[in-house]
Amino acid sequence: MSLKLRLTDDMKAAMKSGDKQTLGVVRLMLSAIKQREVDERTELDDAAVLAALEKMVKQRRDSVSQYEAADREDLAQIERDEIVVIERYLPEKLGEADILAAIAAAKAQTGATGPADIGKLMGVLKPHLAGKADMGDVSRLVKQSLS
Structure with a gap:
């Protein structure tokens, strides 16, 4: 089952069960996916849907840090709750050892x-690790391994 279909089914289930929090977040995810499809005039595959969901998680993490800096714990908690719902649809994150193994394979x-090859290495790693690892962490580990 594609990720979009799973989201639609979960939205229907949340409507039937009366789970308003999950319903709201799933609707936000479907809306973001639909907006991207309209903007790009294409049907998103699972990889593109995962990228959209990753972006939503990143936006919410940024919001949490800003709310905490502004001493608005109530709003930060709402964002954290949304992150939990979104992360249900993301694949399990790889550990640092798995990322380092992927970097070693890509280097081979x-x-x-050297540092001049960072772009080439990231170009090979991104399709394999997108959605499975935080690309900021991957970039940091690539720079460490090439320096």
């Missing part, structure tokens, strides 16, 4: 040896 594949 591309022959990357």
Whole structure:
């Protein structure tokens, strides 16, 4: 089952069960996906849907830090609750050891040896790790391994 269909089914289930929080967040996710489809004039596949959901999680994490800085714990908690619902649809994150193994394999594949090869290495890693790992962490580990 595609991720969009799963979201639609979960929205219907949340409507029937009266789970307003989950319903609201699932509607936000479907809205973001639909908006991206309209903007790009294309049907999103699961990888693109995952990218949209990752973006939503990142936006909410930024909001949490801003709300905490403004001493608005009530609003920060709402954002954290939304993150929990969104993360149900994301694949489990890879550990640092798995990321380092992927970096080593990509280095062997591309022959990357120094900092000048960061872009080439990230180009190989991104399709394999998108949605499975925080790309900021991947970038940091790539820079460490190439320096």
